[in-house]
Amino acid sequence: MSRNSYNIDIESVFEGVCGLFPNLKPEEREIMRNNITCQYFRKGEIIYKEGDTPHGLVCLSKGKVKLYKEGVGGRDQIVRMAKPIGFIGYRALFAEENYSATAEALEDSVVCIIEKNAFMGILRNNAELTLNILKSVATELGFSTNRTVTLTQKHIRGRLAESLIFLRDTYGLEDDGKTIKVYLSREDLANLSNMTTSNAIRTLSGFAEEGVIELDGRRIKILDHHRLERISDLG
Amino acid sequence: MSRNSYNIDIESVFEGVCGLFPNLKPEEREIMRNNITCQYFRKGEIIYKEGDTPHGLVCLSKGKVKLYKEGVGGRDQIVRMAKPIGFIGYRALFAEENYSATAEALEDSVVCIIEKNAFMGILRNNAELTLNILKSVATELGFSTNRTVTLTQKHIRGRLAESLIFLRDTYGLEDDGKTIKVYLSREDLANLSNMTTSNAIRTLSGFAEEGVIELDGRRIKILDHHRLERISDLG
DNA sequence: GTCATTTTATGCTTTCAAACATAAAATTAA
């Protein structure tokens, strides 16, 4: 398949992944190197599905990925946005559960997987590394709890403003210092902000009319960061 | 103070806490024993506040505790209900952050604290233990994400039904096999289910009229578990 | 026991966001 003929430089990918693990011993590095595989995913392709069993630690080396859960009424809820270089699906791996969300590539992406047993073997003998991971999972639990409160208590405008700020902080801005460096559909934006697509479109138009943002298709320019933050804070 | 003259058997409390750590080495056990302190909290008292700095691993040995965050409009959101024997506030400890929620005793409670540095020192030398903790924090992150989806997407009846089931599963039932073994105010029930107190009261009355539950002050008897679960699942 | 405060209960009104209905614009496929 053409997607596999796309040439991935596994060595540089591996180096990138290792950068996320400080103080890895040479033998641990070697184990990882021998148990890593790479895969290419095109925009829109599913990396794994909610309910699948994890077979290793998945690392996003290139591209952007959304993680979403199917909601009660079939409406999806985006629970995380991943950027390179970073891990996805680790929660399920560490909890020894199946994936609780689906991972879908938002752009053409490169993903590599460190085989489960090899990786867990390293953890079992490296308390410092495990403690580092514990720290980031604990941090993420904080984000998640916070998100529960804001998504349930803020009004539509506050939720959307928060999402835009979140996207800006996660993916950064283009060279113009204004355009958010990720191009989501209005539907994705809605699923991230817990609202219907119609309301995302409407509210976005509202922000544009007020001069807080500027819209150009999927490009969103933040014109007034301060005001956007105020909208987010007020709820 | 009379609350402190209340006699706590620290040895048995310590044994209880140790039961949560399987395979603790004798020297680790000794460190813990030398760095543990106990405290008694009466119903309604605050164990720690959102924003406080953790000084150790807090363990609830006796009683019941609610953990809540202050929401945007001043409305509280209960993010966790703790029961003995179990830990509270560990997320902040492991994330090296301040507490992200307030812990308040729902009944007279006994709490003990293992000093931070002593405990973290044990973790740094015990990968297996750290991995166990990582597993539970990862599991909890799953719960939290799930909760975000249900709290935002389910309707009032579904959310309240889910909370009742959650309370039943967390605290169990009285000997009659029906009464939920925790007695919350309508306001707490509302803050747990993301709704106003009025709506908690109204919806609860509705369930009682339909014969799904029976109310007697704060006592809630579940008459039809199956139907309650159906209400929760339908959203 | 009495008084004050908090909690519970219920009715009525308002409001925010969802649902629905089109239609224009932009992609994608043929």
Place this chain on the structure above:
DNA sequence: TTAATTTTATGTTTGAAAGCATAAAATGAC
């Protein structure tokens, strides 16, 4: 290219839950 599909846009209607008002009941303080 044209046709088909998806995405975006906007107006209108509907409905669920919040807000407000009031009162009864329960709890706690004195």
